[in-house]
Amino acid sequence: MTEMRDIVIVGGGPVGSVLALALQASNVNVTVLEARAKDAAHSDKRALALSYGSRIILEQLGVWSQLEKKATAINTIHISQKGSLGRAKLDAKEHKQSALGYVLAYGDLSAALDEALSQQPEVQVLYEAVATKIQPNTDVATVTFNRENAEQSLTAQLAVLADGGRSLETIEGMTRETKEYGHDALVSKVKCELPHQNIAYERFTAMGPVALLPNGARDFSLVWTAERGKVDQLLALNDEQFLESLHHHFGDRLGRFLHVEKRLSFPLKMASLKPTFAPHLVVIGNAAQTMHPVAGQGFNVGLRDASSLAALINKELINQTAEPLGSNRMLEQYHAVRSKDTKRGLMFTDFLVNVFSNDIVGVSAGRAAALGLLDILKPVKSHLVSKMSFGK
Numbered sequence: 001m002t003e004m005r006d007i008v009i010v011g012g013g014p015v016g017s018v019l020a021l022a023l024q025a026s027n028v029n030v031t032v033l034e035a036r037a038k039d040a041a042h043s044d045k046r047a048l049a050l051s052y053g054s055r056i057i058l059e060q061l062g063v064w065s066q067l068e069k070k071a072t073a074i075n076t077i078h079i080s081q082k083g084s085l086g087r088a089k090l091d092a093k094e095h096k097q098s099a100l101g102y103v104l105a106y107g108d109l110s111a112a113l114d115e116a117l118s119q120q121p122e123v124q125v126l127y128e129a130v131a132t133k134i135q136p137n138t139d140v141a142t143v144t145f146n147r148e149n150a151e152q153s154l155t156a157q158l159a160v161l162a163d164g165g166r167s168l169e170t171i172e173g174m175t176r177e178t179k180e181y182g183h184d185a186l187v188s189k190v191k192c193e194l195p196h197q198n199i200a201y202e203r204f205t206a207m208g209p210v211a212l213l214p215n216g217a218r219d220f221s222l223v224w225t226a227e228r229g230k231v232d233q234l235l236a237l238n239d240e241q242f243l244e245s246l247h248h249h250f251g252d253r254l255g256r257f258l259h260v261e262k263r264l265s266f267p268l269k270m271a272s273l274k275p276t277f278a279p280h281l282v283v284i285g286n287a288a289q290t291m292h293p294v295a296g297q298g299f300n301v302g303l304r305d306a307s308s309l310a311a312l313i314n315k316e317l318i319n320q321t322a323e324p325l326g327s328n329r330m331l332e333q334y335h336a337v338r339s340k341d342t343k344r345g346l347m348f349t350d351f352l353v354n355v356f357s358n359d360i361v362g363v364s365a366g367r368a369a370a371l372g373l374l375d376i377l378k379p380v381k382s383h384l385v386s387k388m389s390f391g392k
């Protein structure tokens with residue numbers, strides 16, 4: 001017999017886990033299906049750029065106190081363009097925030113969220129459970145999964161897809177619109193001659209943007225985006241050649257680059273859910289939208305998906321508005337709440353990629369002027385900080 005749950009979340013990454021934790025206020029029973037083994041993600045060193053708003057979400061869930069000592073605060077963001085004097089600086093103090101954002105390892109975040117989930121009796125987390133089929137029906141959704149070499153299934157009033165986008169296209173009627181940038185992101189950790197002083201650098205170059213995010217006492221996380229062929233060349237260099245190339249590309253602001261850890265790359269694309277609708281199913285996080293990392297938006301938009309969905313469910317259940325979980329009205333409300341933030345995040349990111357990644361002379365001069373203007377126009381700066389921190 002198929003077991004019935006209130007909510008089944010497919011994917012126990014950061015977004016699915018935050019949703020499961022945030023649902024505790026409403027006493028619903030929740031099952032999380034997670035393909036990886038327990039603890040397997042805890043060693044993932046991928047550096048996530050957390051917005052100040054994401055910190056508040058984690059604080060409200062009671063996990064920030066464990067993470068704070070592992071996170072590196074970004075107090076200033078320095079934005080510049082190679083080959084021009086135009087630059088802009090955003091400063092946390094100017095905007096009355098204790099930080100503009102934080103850099104945190106994916107593994108540290110996963111470990112804190114897994115630990116918090118293990119203390120929630122209403123949440124059942126099934127590790128090594130790979131969802132193979134999600135069927136939204138008129139009354140319930142059915143999720144089929146493989147675990148311990150057996151096929152099992154659960155029905156739920158609401159199924160939430162938070163699997164990073166791996167199964168979306170297997171669900172009837174659900175499709176994503178994808179734009180391939182033809183660029184890859186090269187990620188690593190580097191050490192420089194000068195300390196970071198909690199400053200994050202975003203440097204736009206004709207090749208593509210380079211971001212250096214303070215990570216730990218002395219290191220920076222590097223995200224260097226460029227055409228795939230160029231990234232392949234950068235990956236093929238030895239460490240010394242690579243550090244020299246980075247220095248040449250980034251400039252002298254941080255002195256020489258002294259050390260680089262293992263370099264990895266991944267393809268960049270923009271993807272968003274087509275306006276499709278499936279009953280008793282919501283798609284959140286990277287599964288719903290994938291963004292270029294240029295403005296550090298994607299992960300934070302995903303956390304806001306989870307937080308908004310939980311707030312909506314909690315409100316409905318606490319007020320006992322008698323609207324069943326996963327009803328069309330509830331799903332419409334969710335889409336209405338989230339669509340603006342998602343669209344803005346996608347457009348803002350795509351705009352930055354297009355405007356800051358070409359070398360046309362007029363455009364280049366315009367960019368330099370725009371950065372100079374941004375630096376002196378306080379309301380525009382405040383708008384930008386608010387957008388990056390809270391999505392509005």
Ligand SMILES: Cc1cc2nc3c(=O)[nH]c(=O)nc-3n(C[C@H](O)[C@H](O)[C@H](O)COP(=O)(O)OP(=O)(O)OC[C@H]3O[C@@H](n4cnc5c(N)ncnc54)[C@H](O)[C@@H]3O)c2cc1C
Nearest residue numbers: 011013014015034035047048049130131163164285286299
């Ligand atoms: C290679 C790579 C590097 C990245 N580097 C950076 C970076 O440097 N900085 C940054 O800010 N962002 C980075 N990102 C983006 C960032 O990782 C995402 O924004 C963030 O992880 C999204 O969280 P999520 O929970 O939506 O998805 P994910 O983190 O992808 O989590 C999805 C979870 O679902 C599980 N899952 C998948 N399929 C199934 C299934 N069928 N059944 C059950 N469980 C399933 C997975 O095991 C995983 O735990 C990177 C992404 C990739 C792919």
